[in-house]
Amino acid sequence: MEKTKYLIIGNSAAAINAIEAIRERDKNGSIFLVSEETCHTYSRPLISYYLGNKVDEARMLYRPPSFYEDHDVRTCLGKRVVHLDVSAREAFMDDQTRILFDKLLIATGGAPFVPELPGADSEGVFTFTTLDDARHVKMFVSDHCVKKAVVIGGGLIGLKVTEALIDLSIQVTIVELSDRILSATFDRTASGIIERGLMKTGCSCITCNTVEKILKGKKNLVNGVVLKEGTKIDCGLVIMAIGVRPRLDLVRDTVIKINRGIMVDEYLKTSAEDIYAAGDVVETYDLIAGSPRPIAILPNAAQQGRIAGTNMAGGDKKYTGGIAMNSIEIAGIPTISVGLTDPAMIPGKETQNDFEILQEYNERDSLYKKVVIQGGRIIGIILAGKIDRAGIYTGLIKDRIDVSQVKDRLLKDDFGLLSLPKEYRKHLVTGHGIEV
Amino acid sequence: MKKIVIHEEYCMGCRLCEIHCLVEHSKSKEIIKAYKGEYPKALPRLLVEEKGYISFALQCRHCEDAPCLDACMTGAMHRDPKTGAVICDEDKCVGCWMCIMVCPFGVIARNTQGKKVASKCDLCGGEKTPVCVKYCPNGAIVLEEI
Numbered sequence: 001m002e003k004t005k006y007l008i009i010g011n012s013a014a015a016i017n018a019i020e021a022i023r024e025r026d027k028n029g030s031i032f033l034v035s036e037e038t039c040h041t042y043s044r045p046l047i048s049y050y051l052g053n054k055v056d057e058a059r060m061l062y063r064p065p066s067f068y069e070d071h072d073v074r075t076c077l078g079k080r081v082v083h084l085d086v087s088a089r090e091a092f093m094d095d096q097t098r099i100l101f102d103k104l105l106i107a108t109g110g111a112p113f114v115p116e117l118p119g120a121d122s123e124g125v126f127t128f129t130t131l132d133d134a135r136h137v138k139m140f141v142s143d144h145c146v147k148k149a150v151v152i153g154g155g156l157i158g159l160k161v162t163e164a165l166i167d168l169s170i171q172v173t174i175v176e177l178s179d180r181i182l183s184a185t186f187d188r189t190a191s192g193i194i195e196r197g198l199m200k201t202g203c204s205c206i207t208c209n210t211v212e213k214i215l216k217g218k219k220n221l222v223n224g225v226v227l228k229e230g231t232k233i234d235c236g237l238v239i240m241a242i243g244v245r246p247r248l249d250l251v252r253d254t255v256i257k258i259n260r261g262i263m264v265d266e267y268l269k270t271s272a273e274d275i276y277a278a279g280d281v282v283e284t285y286d287l288i289a290g291s292p293r294p295i296a297i298l299p300n301a302a303q304q305g306r307i308a309g310t311n312m313a314g315g316d317k318k319y320t321g322g323i324a325m326n327s328i329e330i331a332g333i334p335t336i337s338v339g340l341t342d343p344a345m346i347p348g349k350e351t352q353n354d355f356e357i358l359q360e361y362n363e364r365d366s367l368y369k370k371v372v373i374q375g376g377r378i379i380g381i382i383l384a385g386k387i388d389r390a391g392i393y394t395g396l397i398k399d400r401i402d403v404s405q406v407k408d409r410l411l412k413d414d415f416g417l418l419s420l421p422k423e424y425r426k427h428l429v430t431g432h433g434i435e436v
Numbered sequence: 437m438k439k440i441v442i443h444e445e446y447c448m449g450c451r452l453c454e455i456h457c458l459v460e461h462s463k464s465k466e467i468i469k470a471y472k473g474e475y476p477k478a479l480p481r482l483l484v485e486e487k488g489y490i491s492f493a494l495q496c497r498h499c500e501d502a503p504c505l506d507a508c509m510t511g512a513m514h515r516d517p518k519t520g521a522v523i524c525d526e527d528k529c530v531g532c533w534m535c536i537m538v539c540p541f542g543v544i545a546r547n548t549q550g551k552k553v554a555s556k557c558d559l560c561g562g563e564k565t566p567v568c569v570k571y572c573p574n575g576a577i578v579l580e581e582i
C-alpha cells in the first residue's frame with residue numbers, strides 16, 4: 001500500500017499554498033496530492049475570464065507548469081477520495097486504491113448548491129464553478145449560437161458569469177430571490193449602481209423572484225424558464241449560481257467535527273489529530289461577526305492553506321480569523337467591499353444606533369464611498385468607481401484601529417497614510433519604512 | 437534582503453523619485469518620450485504623500501507576510517526567489533484589483549491604459565540600486581539591508 005508523509009486532498013488555492021509552506025520547512029517529506037479535477041492547478045476565479053475570452057487556458061494556471069516537480073509533489077489527478085479512516089490514517093479513492101498518511105490536509109473547497117427544478121436536466125443548464133463547467137458552457141454557446149441566457153442567482157458567481165456572457169454578446173437576465181443583487185456584500189446604493197450599470201449593457205435584473213421551472217424544447221434543449229408568478233422568459237442557456245457550500249461529503253461519516261463547514265482550531269487543525277483543513281471547506285472565525293462561519297474567498301483560502309501547511313510541517317502559526325471582502329469590476333465599474341457594509345444586515349434593530357456611517361455618493365458618475373464605523377473602529381467599507389488605496393481601510397479594519405480622531409479625513413480624495421493616526425503609521429512601517 | 441527605507445524628515449516633496457521611476461519603467465527610458473510619446477504611458481511605481489510640511493515617497497514595502505500574495509487570484513503576484521522582492525507578473529495579471537483591496541500601504545496602482553494590470557514597485561529588477569533611491573538628492577529614501 002502507498003504511504004505518504006503529507007496527503008493533500010484538493011488542488012486549488014488552499015492546497016497549493018499549503019504545499020509551498022510545507023516545502024519551506026520540510027524539503028524531503030513526501031507529499032501526495034489527490035484531486036478530482038484532472039487539470040493542473042488553475043485559478044478558479046479566472047473561469048469567467050476564460051469564458052469571456054479574456055484569458056486563454058495557458059494563462060489560467062495558478063502556478064508555473066513545473067510547480068509539482070519543483071516542490072517534489074506526487075500527484076494523482078482525476079481521482080476522488082471517497083472515504084477517510086481517521087484512526088487508521090488512511091484515505092480510500094474511487095478506484096479502490098488506498099493511501100496511508102501521517103498528516104492530512106482537507107482542502108476540498110466548495111460545491112455549487114443546485115436547486116431541484118423541473119426541467120433542470122435539459123441540455124444547456126449548467127453550474128459554474130470549475131474549468132470544465134466553463135469549457136462546457138463555452139462549447140455549448142458556440143455550438144448552439146446562444147443569444148439569450150438566464151442566470152439564476154445574483155451573487156458573486158452569478159455576476160461574474162453574467163459579465164462573461166455579456167462579453168460573448170449574449171443578452172442576460174439575472175433572476176434573484178432577494179430584493180437586489182449582491183445583497184450579501186453590498187448595501188442598497190452599491191447594488192443599485194451595479195444594477196444600473198448592467199442595464200446599460202442590455203442586461204436585466206429581476207429581483208424578489210425565482211425560477212420555478214426550466215422549459216425544454218427540441219432535442220431536450222432548454223428554451224426558457226418560468227418564474228414564480230408565471231412569467232416566461234425565453235433563453236437558450238441557464239446558469240445556476242445560487243451559492244456554494246463547503247464540500248463536506250468526505251468528512252460527514254467521520255469523527256471530524258463539522259458545522260456549516262469543517263470546524264478547525266486556530267492552527268487550522270480539525271477535531272482529529274494530524275488532520276488539518278483549509279479554504280472554502282472550513283468555517284473560521286469571522287473577525288467582524290465575532291463568530292465562526294465559512295467565508296469562501298480566495299485570499300482566505302490561500303492564507304489558511306499557508307498556515308495549515310506550516311503547522312503540518314511542525315510550525316506553530318496561528319490563524320486569527322478572516323474578513324469577507326471582494327473586488328469585482330462589473331459593467332466597467334470597479335468595486336471593493338470589505339467587512340460589514342450595511343448595519344441593516346445584522347438582525348435585531350436595537351444595536352443599530354452604535355453605528356456611524358460616513359458616505360459620499362455621486363450617482364451620475366457611479367462614484368460611491370462608504371465607511372461603517374462602530375465603537376470608533378471601521379468595520380466595513382464600500383468603494384465604487386474609484387477604488388485606489390482601498391487596502392489602507394482594510395488594514396485599519398484588520399488591525400482594529402481607533403479612527404475617532406481622524407474621521408473627517410476618511411472620505412477625502414487625498415486619503416492616505418498621512419491621514420492615519422500617527423502611532424498606527426509608525427506601527428505600519430517600524431524600522432523598515434517611514435520614520436515619523 | 438535589501439529594502440527601501442524612508443526618512444521623511446529629509447524629504448522636500450521634489451518628486452524627482454517619481455519622475456525617475458516613471459522613466460525607468462517606460463519603454464524608451466527617455467524622459468520626453470516617456471512622458472509625451474508612449475502609449476500606454478508608464479506609471480510611476482511609487483507615490484508621494486504630502487501635507488503641509490510633511491512629505492515622503494512611498495513604494496511597495498515588499499512585506500515579509502505580504503497580503504497581496506495571498507489575495508492574488510491568478511498567481512501573478514509572486515516573490516522573486518533571488519531578491520525576495522514582491523513582483524507582479526504583468527503578463528499573468530488580469531487587473532482584478534484584489535491586491536489593491538488588501539495592501540495596507542496603498543502602493544499598488546491600477547494601470548488601465550492598455551491591458552489592465554496592477555502596477556507596483558519592482559525594486560528596479562533588484563540587481564541595482566532602485567532609481568528612486570539613486571536620484572533622491574536628500575537621502576530621504578535609502579536602500580538598506582534589513
Ligand SMILES: Cc1cc2nc3c(=O)[nH]c(=O)nc-3n(C[C@H](O)[C@H](O)[C@H](O)COP(=O)(O)OP(=O)(O)OC[C@H]3O[C@@H](n4cnc5c(N)ncnc54)[C@H](O)[C@@H]3O)c2cc1C
Nearest residue numbers: 010012013014036044045080081108109110279280297298
Ligand atoms: C466563478 C467564480 C469566481 C470567483 N471569484 C472570486 C473572486 O473574485 N475573489 C475571490 O476571493 N474568490 C472568488 N471565487 C472563490 C474562490 O475561487 C475560492 O474561494 C477558492 O478557489 C477556494 O479555494 P480552495 O482551495 O478552498 O478550494 P477549491 O478552489 O474549491 O478547490 C477544491 C478542489 O478540491 C477538489 N476536491 C473536492 N473534493 C475532493 C475529493 N473528495 N477528492 C479529490 N478532490 C476533491 C475539487 O475538485 C477542487 O479541485 C470565485 C469562485 C468562482 C467559482
